[in-house]
Each structure stands twice: as C-alpha cells, then as structure tokens.
Amino acid sequence: MADQPLLNTYGRLPIVFEHGRGMWLYDTEGQRYLDTFTGIAVCGLGHSHPVVSKAICQQAERLTHCSNLFHCKLQNELAQRLCDRTGMDGVFFANSGAEVNETAIKLARQYGHQRGIQSPAIIVMENAFHGRTLATLTATGNRKVQAGFEPLVSGFVRAPFNDIEAVEAIARSNPNVVAVLVEPIQGEGGLEIASDDYMKGLRRICDEQQWLLMMDEVQTGNGRTGTYLCSEQYGIEPDVVTTAKGFANGYPIGACMARGAAADVFKPGSHGSTFGGNPLGCAAALAVLDTLDQENLVARARELGERLLSRFNEHLWGADYIRDIRGRGLMIGIELNAPCPELVLLAKMQGLLLNITREQVIRLLPPLTMTDEEADYLADQIIRIIKLYAADDRDRPRN
Ligand SMILES: Cc1ncc(COP(=O)(O)O)c(C=O)c1O
Known part of the structure; x- marks a missing residue:
C-alpha cells in the first residue's frame, strides 16, 4: 500500500x-x-482489550463530546482517580504526549512569570524525547527531530542525562531557570534509566531553587515499569507529571498532573483544548484504571x-x-x-x-x-x- x-x-x-x-x-x-x-x-x-472497547462503545451511545465550557462527570471522576492514585492535586487533560508536555512547559513558564522571572528557562536533557510540537521538539535532545524546523523555541537549557553536577552548575549560573523536565527512563533515547541518586538529587536541587520538578511519564506511566508511575520507584514526588500512551490503551488522551504550588498556576483562560478530556477518552481511561486494579x-x-x-x-x-x-x-x-x-x-x-x-x-x-x-x-x-x-x-x- x-x-x-x-x-x-x-x-x-x-x-x-x-x-x-x-x-x-x-x-x-x-x-x-x-x-x-x-x-x-x-x-x-x-x-x-474487551473492557476498554466496551467502555468506548457504551459511552459513544450516551455522549461523545462535551465542551469544556461545561462540566463533564467522567472528567472529574477520572481526575479524582488519578489524584488519589498519584498524590497529585489537579489534572489537565489533552490528546497526546506532546500536548501534555506542552501544557507542562506552559505551566512552568507561567510559574516563572508569577515569580517575577521575565524570561523563564527549563532544564532538559540530552537524548530526551518529549514530542513533535515546536516547544516539545526543542525540549527533545535529538538534532534529527529538530533539523529543518529552526528557529527553535527559546527558554531551554540542555544538560547531560544522569549528571547531577551539570544541573548544579546550571543552578549556580542561570537565574532564569524555573523547572527541570526529565524522563525517568529515556525510551526513545535508548532505554537509559535515571539513577536513584540522580532523581533524588534533582528533587533536592528543585526544592533548594524553588524550581518545578516535571516528570515526563508519557511512556513510563500507567503501570508499565512495575509501579503506576515510574517516579514512585525513586521515593520522590514530582511537582508536575505528564502521561499519555497507555493511559487509555489506544484512545488518544493524555494527562498533565500538578501538585502543590504547581496546581495553582493556571487560571481560567490560561490553557485549553477542545477535545481534551472528552467523555470517550475518559471512559476508556477509567476502564484502563479499573482493569489495572482488578487484575x-x-x-x-x-x-x-x-x-x-x-x-x-x-x-x-x-x-x-x-x-x-x-x-x-x-x-x-x-x-x-x-x-x-x-x-x-x-x-x-x-x-x-x-x-x-x-x-x-x-x-x-x-x-x-x-x-x-x-x-x-x-x-x-x-x-x-x-x-x-x-x-x-x-x-x-x-x-
Ligand atoms: C517520553 C515521551 N514523551 C512524549 C512523547 C510524545 O507523545 P505523542 O507522540 O503522543 O505526542 C513520547 C512519544 O514517544 C514519549 O516517549
């Protein structure tokens, strides 16, 4: 074909x-x-999976779309289930991994502006993969993904993965940093696993600097690595977590979750998505959560x-x-x-x-x-x- x-x-x-x-x-x-x-x-x-397929079919017969200008019961239910499960305080739903990472990037920038930083920067890693939109391909540490799409988006600082000293050096020299965006396991980047010391070190530096620790769990989330979020295995709590991929077993929906101060950054009008958190996606994601638990x-x-x-x-x-x-x-x-x-x-x-x-x-x-x-x-x-x-x-x- x-x-x-x-x-x-x-x-x-x-x-x-x-x-x-x-x-x-x-x-x-x-x-x-x-x-x-x-x-x-x-x-x-x-x-x-029959449970997910059935949930999508049943929901399709009731309501396939509801504008985010109104409330959707399933969306609140799904957000609550996620928060109960992860300890996060609030959720924004979008339709893909790139979109929820874009949400996290916007959240970090707005967090910076609210703290008086006019040109906020986010630390991102070599060999990272965060998506194909302009901001997320800039955050991605792979020239093949970026080449031909210049000018890239400003406001990112690159560091080697698994190198806490490099992050400490940036903390000493760059007053504009507001957040770190990192995958606990770099999937596209060759299955590189963040070390325990590195993740704990990132949490410590973020606390000292009042930066947001943002975990891209688009690939590692949803139970795949043996805990619901991979970050649980490091005994740390991120401020922002994104997930998509396995979240609804094939229905395109992703979540950007935030905790503490990060959960208070957005206000009505800050961000949005026509399809984000639509009833079909929420029904599919709830069916996935139920199945993960029941089995x-x-x-x-x-x-x-x-x-x-x-x-x-x-x-x-x-x-x-x-x-x-x-x-x-x-x-x-x-x-x-x-x-x-x-x-x-x-x-x-x-x-x-x-x-x-x-x-x-x-x-x-x-x-x-x-x-x-x-x-x-x-x-x-x-x-x-x-x-x-x-x-x-x-x-x-x-x-
Ligand atoms: C860690 C990570 N973040 C973001 C993305 C982008 O997700 P999507 O293709 O749904 O936009 C991917 C996709 O491979 C990914 O592995």
Whole structure:
C-alpha cells in the first residue's frame, strides 16, 4: 500500500493491519504478527482489550463530546482517580504526549512569570524525547527531530542525562531557570534509566531553587515499569507529571498532573483544548484504571519484567554481540554492540514486530496482560531472532 495521499512523515513497513488481540496483530492477508512493543507502549492491556472497547462503545451511545465550557462527570471522576492514585492535586487533560508536555512547559513558564522571572528557562536533557510540537521538539535532545524546523523555541537549557553536577552548575549560573523536565527512563533515547541518586538529587536541587520538578511519564506511566508511575520507584514526588500512551490503551488522551504550588498556576483562560478530556477518552481511561486494579496488573508488570529479564540474561548475556540488557517492569532494552537496522526486517519475515531505538537498542514494551506462557514464548522468539541475526551478521560481507 502506497503512502499517498498521506504526507510523507513515516518510513512504514509494508504491512497493513486489520485487527489485533492481546499481543497479536493480524494483517489483511491473514498473517499474524507478535507485537513486542504494543504501538510503542500504547496498548498496555493488549490490542483491543474487551473492557476498554466496551467502555468506548457504551459511552459513544450516551455522549461523545462535551465542551469544556461545561462540566463533564467522567472528567472529574477520572481526575479524582488519578489524584488519589498519584498524590497529585489537579489534572489537565489533552490528546497526546506532546500536548501534555506542552501544557507542562506552559505551566512552568507561567510559574516563572508569577515569580517575577521575565524570561523563564527549563532544564532538559540530552537524548530526551518529549514530542513533535515546536516547544516539545526543542525540549527533545535529538538534532534529527529538530533539523529543518529552526528557529527553535527559546527558554531551554540542555544538560547531560544522569549528571547531577551539570544541573548544579546550571543552578549556580542561570537565574532564569524555573523547572527541570526529565524522563525517568529515556525510551526513545535508548532505554537509559535515571539513577536513584540522580532523581533524588534533582528533587533536592528543585526544592533548594524553588524550581518545578516535571516528570515526563508519557511512556513510563500507567503501570508499565512495575509501579503506576515510574517516579514512585525513586521515593520522590514530582511537582508536575505528564502521561499519555497507555493511559487509555489506544484512545488518544493524555494527562498533565500538578501538585502543590504547581496546581495553582493556571487560571481560567490560561490553557485549553477542545477535545481534551472528552467523555470517550475518559471512559476508556477509567476502564484502563479499573482493569489495572482488578487484575493487579501493575504488580504483574514487575513480575513479568523480572521473568523476561532473567530469560534474556540466561540466554543472551555474555554473547559478543550483546552490550547490555536492562529494564524496569515491562520496559526493557537489549542493547547490541553495533547498529542493527536489518534486524527489524528479519524479525518481520519471522512474524515478529520489533522496535529499535538509538540504532542498536531493541526496545520491548509488551502488554501487561501476558500470561507466563505468552511471556516465555515472546522471550524465546526474541532470543531466537537475535541469535539468527547475529549468525547472519557474521556472514555479512563488510566494505
Ligand atoms: C517520553 C515521551 N514523551 C512524549 C512523547 C510524545 O507523545 P505523542 O507522540 O503522543 O505526542 C513520547 C512519544 O514517544 C514519549 O516517549
């Protein structure tokens, strides 16, 4: 199937998917594929989860849209559930990860202005990914995402990831900083995990400087890493948290949550979204929260993650083509020793959908609903493909 008349923004594999269930996707030719990254961390409950589909259908029959000029019961209910779960005080709903990060960026700027800082700046990290709008692509630490879209947005200061001294140096030299925006695990940036000391250090500096600590949990949130928010694992409380992706298992809705002073920054008219928090999205997100609770899936993500990691370690660790195997819950990276662009095609031919970040890190984001048997099957297929690729790679001519 050709891309036209779609604008040319994606390099797509030549597969046309028609339906999905759990960790499987089915194409128009009737072939099934094992999906190891569930739409890049979107379908945490697996494809077409029946509880979420039913919630969307039932809500569609009652009310699909309600302007934010009025109250929507489901929106308040969802916001309350999120606050109860995370300890945050208020929520703004939008439709994607980039939009909730844009919300966080606007919130930080307004927080700065309210403190008399005319040109507020936000510290962002090398290799970060925060989205594709102009402000979020500027916050993203990847030139490929930014190139050709200059002039970029001002008001961002870049620091190396996992380097607390670099942040301390900025604190000493830049009086305009008002916030830090950071991912606890850089997903697009190659599955790099923030260290415990780094996260605690960021919290300490933000407290000392009265900066907002803003966590981008668009990818790590919603139970994926073995706690509802990944930040819980660091024993710290962020001032602002964003999430999207797995929040409604495929219905496009995201949340920007704020706590303490950050929750009092916006006033009516500060920000808005026509579709943000619409009844369909809220119904889907509530169904996800219910399912996570009823099936104890957050703890299950931790359990399954350990199961997968130990199988990968047992079968791959020590091989000369493996650089590292790391992860938290069901966000796992297998880093090879060299870029592996052909691996995706090889896997596709074997009925396996793989995602590679930073050229050589296989990023695994499977569903939290897998049975033990499915998890073992998935692990074994991945191990098999990596070994096949490594054997092929040895035979490949070099120039
Ligand atoms: C950490 C993080 N933030 C933001 C985004 C952007 O989300 P969206 O594509 O929904 O705008 C992504 C998407 O990959 C992400 O991984």
